[in-house]
Amino acid sequence: MVKPQGLLLVLSGPSGAGKGTICQMLREKLPDLAYSVSVTTRQARNGEVDGVNYFFKSVEEVKQMIAEGELLEYAEVYGNYYGTPRSYVMELLNQGKDVILEIDIQGAMQIKKRFPDGVFVFIVPPSLDELCSRIYKRGTDSEDVIKRRLASATGELAYANEYDYIVVNDVAQKATSKVLTIMEAERYRAARTYFIINEICHAAHKEREI
Amino acid sequence: MVKPQGLLLVLSGPSGAGKGTICQMLREKLPDLAYSVSVTTRQARNGEVDGVNYFFKSVEEVKQMIAEGELLEYAEVYGNYYGTPRSYVMELLNQGKDVILEIDIQGAMQIKKRFPDGVFVFIVPPSLDELCSRIYKRGTDSEDVIKRRLASATGELAYANEYDYIVVNDVAQKATSKVLTIMEAERYRAARTYFIINEICHAAHKEREI
Numbered sequence: 001m002v003k004p005q006g007l008l009l010v011l012s013g014p015s016g017a018g019k020g021t022i023c024q025m026l027r028e029k030l031p032d033l034a035y036s037v038s039v040t041t042r043q044a045r046n047g048e049v050d051g052v053n054y055f056f057k058s059v060e061e062v063k064q065m066i067a068e069g070e071l072l073e074y075a076e077v078y079g080n081y082y083g084t085p086r087s088y089v090m091e092l093l094n095q096g097k098d099v100i101l102e103i104d105i106q107g108a109m110q111i112k113k114r115f116p117d118g119v120f121v122f123i124v125p126p127s128l129d130e131l132c133s134r135i136y137k138r139g140t141d142s143e144d145v146i147k148r149r150l151a152s153a154t155g156e157l158a159y160a161n162e163y164d165y166i167v168v169n170d171v172a173q174k175a176t177s178k179v180l181t182i183m184e185a186e187r188y189r190a191a192r193t194y195f196i197i198n199e200i201c202h203a204a205h206k207e208r209e210i
Numbered sequence: 211m212v213k214p215q216g217l218l219l220v221l222s223g224p225s226g227a228g229k230g231t232i233c234q235m236l237r238e239k240l241p242d243l244a245y246s247v248s249v250t251t252r253q254a255r256n257g258e259v260d261g262v263n264y265f266f267k268s269v270e271e272v273k274q275m276i277a278e279g280e281l282l283e284y285a286e287v288y289g290n291y292y293g294t295p296r297s298y299v300m301e302l303l304n305q306g307k308d309v310i311l312e313i314d315i316q317g318a319m320q321i322k323k324r325f326p327d328g329v330f331v332f333i334v335p336p337s338l339d340e341l342c343s344r345i346y347k348r349g350t351d352s353e354d355v356i357k358r359r360l361a362s363a364t365g366e367l368a369y370a371n372e373y374d375y376i377v378v379n380d381v382a383q384k385a386t387s388k389v390l391t392i393m394e395a396e397r398y399r400a401a402r403t404y405f406i407i408n409e410i411c412h413a414a415h416k417e418r419e420i
Contacts, residue, residue: 122400127410157407165395166403178398185375185395188388190332193376197367200337 004195006034006093007186008115009100011179012108013123014153016135018169022123023102025176034092034099039071042080055085073103073110084111098183105159112162119186121179122163126170128154214405216244216303217396218325219310221389222318223333224363226345228379232333233312235386244302244309249275252290265295283313283320294321308393315369322372329396331389332373336380338364 011019011026027033040054041062050056057065062081065071074083084101092099101111111118125131131153135146160166165182169175186192221229221236237243250264251272260266267275272291275281284293294311302309311321321328335341341363345356370376375392379385396402 124407124410154411157411160407161400161404163400165398166400166406167398168403168406178394181391182395182398184388185392188375188377188392190371190373190376193378194371196376196378197334197370200334201364201367 003096004187004192006096006098007183007192008089008093008111008118009033009098009179009183010108010111010118010120011100011102011123012105012120012163013169014105014125014131014156015149016131016153017123017125018134018172018175019102019123021172022167022169022176022179023100025172026100026179029176029180030098032097034097036084036089036092036099036101039065039074039083039085040080042082055088057081069114072114073107075107086114089115105156109159109162117191119165119182120163121165121167121182122160123167123169123175124157124160125153126168130170213306214397214402216306216308217393217402218299218303218321218328219243219308219389219393220318220321220328220330221310221312221333222315222330222373223379224315224335224341224366225359226341226363227333227335228344228382228385229312229333231382232377232379232386232389233310235382236310236389239386239390240308242307244307246294246299246302246309246311249281249284249293249295250290252292265298267291279324282324283317285317296324299325315366319369319372327401329375329392330373331375331377331392332370333377333379333385334367334370335363336378340380 009026011023013019027035037051038054039057039062041057041059044050044054044056048054059081062071062074062083065083065085066074070086071083072086072089074081084103084107089099089101101107103111108120112120125134128150132146132150135149167175167178167182221233223229237245247261248264249267249272251267251269254260254264254266258264269291272281272284272293275293275295276284280296281293282296282299284291286292294313294317299309299311311317313321318330322330335344338360342356342360345359377385377388377392
């Protein structure tokens with residue numbers, strides 16, 4: 001019996017949509033769900049372990065990975081590179097493990113180009129009002145930052161149709177259960193399950209040989 | 211709030227896969243699930259009601275429907291036409307009702323051409339051994355017919371990758387619950403849910419006007 005490849009679940013959406021909470025809840029419900037370890041060029045902080053928190057790399061190493069298509073996505077933030085290592089993710093998937101990536105829209109769009117077989121889920125707030133109050137509640141942002149975040153969130157909503165699924169996050173637990181349903185259904189996708197047909201036919205072929 | 215269109219669920223697969231049982235179980239679990247009434251040119255039998263069991267039509271009427279693209283699929287069996295009326299199905303879908311069609315592979319492939327937004331589920335037996343014993347159990351077929359059925363079922367399995375989903379029917383109740391999961395996940399498909407984004411943005415637009 002062939003073991004099917006795991007799912008790469010890409011959870012994305014505008015900031016304040018609540019993808020972090022859903023990601024956390026999924027990991028609690030699915031202890032086997034793997035979480036990709038990112039590559040970074042920034043210095044390791046106290047207590048951070050290479051290969052656990054991040055893969056710490058030099059700028060040259062990361063640039064080479066980019067050149068060789070070895071990052072599913074990457075971004076430069078304040079002069080440091082952050083990225084998702086393709087080979088690490090592929091190894092997990094090939095072991096049959098599901099991998100979750102919680103990522104911004106730019107990152108998700110990069111992954112879609114390089115790994116279109118992923119399951120791309122766009123998390124949206126039930127309304128912009130709600131999005132606004134969630135950003136407010138964080139309490140860490142100034143009025144100006146909030147306004148900018150809100151404007152960019154509205155713009156980001158337009159990316160929804162680049163995704164496979166849209167999940168409205170009204171209540172995080174409900175939204176999480178919707179993502180679980182999507183993950184189950186995706187296992188029955190013909191493209192992922194076709195190996196079963198080969199197995200049935202192969203078995204039939206063997207029967208004939210006997 | 212826009213009411214989303216219903217799903218057209220097309221349940222298909224080789225004969226003996228058990229799609230009839232799954233269809234029956236789905237209808238029991240989902241009393242609101244609509245079942246398409248077919249058009250036919252055959253004579254109404256005792257007790258059959260026009261518009262309930264079939265829409266009874268003349269050959270000329272059906273030929274005209276075919277010419278006008280008014281049948282999602284049709285077949286000629288022993289000189290009689292049978293078909294699925296597009297307008298009847300579309301009316302149900304536009305009311306937001308889910309519609310199920312249990313149909314052979316040829317019919318499903320015709321529907322896919324004319325209504326690619328349908329959800330196409332291919333039901334397969336767990337093995338050809340099992341398929342064989344199910345066909346035997348029917349007890350109605352001669353050895354020759356069984357052999358022919360089995361050969362054609364093997365050929366039909368190759369159509370699996372034309373479908374959206376493949377569901378292995380080992381235990382009918384489990385397979386039914388898989389189809390229910392697929393139906394739920396399909397509701398979150400970006401193509402079906404994108405109207406929500408318009409609603410969020412429209413609401414935001416109205417807020418700005420006030």
